[in-house]
Amino acid sequence: LAHTSSTLFSEENCQLLQHIADRIAIAVGNADAWRSMTDLQESLQQENHQLSEQLLSNLGVGDIIYQSQAMEDLLQQVDIVAKSDSTVLICGETGTGKEVIARAIHQLSPRRDKPLVKINCAAIPASLLESELFGHDKGAFTGAINTHRGRFEIADGGTLFLDEIGDLPLELQPKLLRVLQEREIERLGGSRTIPVNVRVIAATNRDLWQMVEDRQFRSDLFYRLNVFPLELPPLRDRPEDIPLLAKHFTQKMARHMNRAIDAIPTEALRQLMSWDWPGNVRELENVIERAVLLTRGNNLNLHLNVRQSRLLPTLNEDSALRSSMAQLLHPTTPENDEEERQRIVQVLRETNGIVAGPRGAATRLGMKRTTLLSRMQRLGISVREVL
Incomplete structure (x- = not known):
């Protein structure tokens, strides 16, 4: 263009090129603005995702x-x-x-x-x-703009x-x-x-x-x-946790659905502790949600279908249920801790420090051996000191 004649482009040509240049400049500006907005949108989405994850991670x-x-x-x-x-x-x-x-x-x-x-x-x-x-x-691949x-x-x-x-x-x-x-x-x-x-x-x-x-x-x-x-x-290996989880999910779902459900029948807890729960805690939560939906009244109306009714073969003992229900009915307080400590110490003395077995302290207290050992550790009870 530098070596072309000055008469090659007329005034009209120059005006046309100027209009085209203006349109191109607008298009480039819009493209830059769109790219900036896209980057900002992605940044905001990532920030929102991070904040949501942070709330959950608390x-x-x-x-x-x-x-x-x-x-x-x-x-x-x-x-x-x-x-x-x-x-x-x-x-x-x-x-x-x-x-x-x-x-x-x-x-x-x-x-x-x-x-x-x-x-x-x-x-x-x-x-x-x-x-x-x-x-x-x-530009890493098609569509990577x-x-x-x-x-x-x-x-x-x-x-x-x-x-x-x-x-x-x-x-x-x-x-x-x-x-x-x-x-x-x-x-x-x-x-x-x-x-x-x-x-x-x-x-x-x-x-x-x-x-x-x-x-x-x-x-x-x-x-x-x-x-x-x-x-x-898996949940089937810790059945003593099921009553606490069931109560938590019931309260959570009832609050979410504006229901007044304040009790879980003993038979319902017994049923919950008898299933093998292949879906574990998530399956338990879903079962409780369905029960809350179907409940009309203050007592949870549990519905377990045939597909779910796979009984645990080893759960014939009610000790885990009794222990878990006692925990629900009598929340832990310093006074309860001291009463429980005295009761465990007394039973240990009566059984000569034997914890397991049909005549052991765990059986007499109506709880599993592992549960009793956990309570003893929490309450600072030593068999040697008791005897």
């Missing part, structure tokens, strides 16, 4: 409802590992509360004021999971909860292993290394060791995740 160990020794032992391990930055692998059947334990670990950790970010490895297609975990740069931060970047300084880790595709496992080893990521389509300071908690209901044997899960990744394993007990 549940600590004190909010977990239990009275069984199995859960007491588990939560002691939670308290120990929470204070470190070690990777945790939570194993347990569906519905046992793996996410609740992960949130408790985060809330008890030094990272409690930073985000807790969750991703379900089974809920996202393999083609999208890499971008969700590690992010992508603009903006840079996207992955969950590792969002969780920087905090905790990343990898739920259903057993469903992580094999092709992504080396990349996750590298992040755990090097503490740095590369976005999809990018070449820049980004350091991340993230504590990883993984959870699964699958047998990862068997998957390693079957070459469905990398052994090096398994060992990297299995630094501090936690095994969650």
Whole structure:
């Protein structure tokens, strides 16, 4: 254009080009504004997600409802590992509360004021999971019109909860292993290394060791995740927790539905403690929700269908039920603690310090041996001192 004749473009041509240039400038400006708005929207969505997760993560160990020794032992391990930055692998059947334990670990950790970010490895297609975990740069693939931060970047300084880790595709496992080893990521389509300071908690209901044997899960990744394993007990192995959980869920559902339900019949509790609960705590919560919906009155009207009526073969003893109901009817207070302590000490003396067996203190007190040992530990009772 610099070497063309000045007569090549007329005044009309120049005006037309000026109009075109103005329109192009407006289009470019609109594109920039749209990109900025898109980035802001994504940032706000991520912030909203983080705040929602933070509200949920404020549940600590004190909010977990239990009275069984199995859960007491588990939560002691939670308290120990929470204070470190070690990777945790939570194993347990569906519905046992793996996410609740992960949130408790985060809330008890030094990272409690930073985000807790969750991703379900089974809920996202393999083609999208890499971008969700590690992010992508603009232009990394068709449709990648903006840079996207992955969950590792969002969780920087905090905790990343990898739920259903057993469903992580094999092709992504080396990349996750590298992040755990090097503490740095590369976005999809990018070449820049980004350091991340993230504590990883993984959870699964699958047998990862068997998957390693079957070459469905990398052994090096398994060992990297299995630094501090936690095994969650199924609900059928801690029936003494069922009355407390049932009462909690009943109150929660009744409050939500504006119902006045203030009692659970003894027979209903007996039924609840007799099922094997393949869906564990989540299934119990669903059963209670249905019962609250169908209840007309102040007493919970329990409905258990045939599919659910699988009795536990070993639950012929009523001691766990009596013990759990006593806990419901007589909440723990200093006065109750002292009365209970004196009663346990007296029975231990009468049985010459024998705890288990048909003539032991546990049987006479109407509770399981593990429950009695837990009470003795809590109340500071030693058999040696009693005798």
